[in-house]
Amino acid sequence: MKLKEKMLPSKTTSRKYFAVLFLTVIFIAMTATLAFAADGELPSGDAFKPDSGSFDAAKVIVTVIAFIAGIFASVYFAIGIIKVVVKDVKELISGEASLQDKQKRFIAIGVGFVILLLVITGKWYDVIVVIWNKIVLPIINKFGS
DSSP: OOHHHHHSOOHHHHHHHHHHHHHHHHHHHHHHHHHHHTTTOOOOGGGGSOOGGGGSTTHHHHHHHHHHHHHHHHHHHHHHHHHHHHHHHHHHHHTSSOHHHHHHHHHHHHHHHHHHHHHHHTOHHHHHHHHIIIIIHHHHHHHHO
């Protein structure tokens, strides 16, 4: 195989990059459309919370199910981390791989852990609001003027 062929991404990889980029653009466009429909502000966090009076009878069951789902997600994530770390550490110690080869995987584990914590604590919406108000909205206002 030629050096040039090794450096070029495969068609499958290019399609994956295109799909991620396309979905990101659609997400940003939908967010911007909703924000401009609401006078440039994102809806409040209360819009995503169900009315507590509508499911008082099922409140205990919903809480238990959410708690159990959180435990299962945490255990599943922990098992995945253990498998990856054990395999990667074994390869690093034996010299089959370098730390630079495994750096992306360790970063992905850290990002996944932060996302899991945001979902479990319910702070994901606060992060979106900060990103929107501090980064996206100033850029839109700068280009709009």
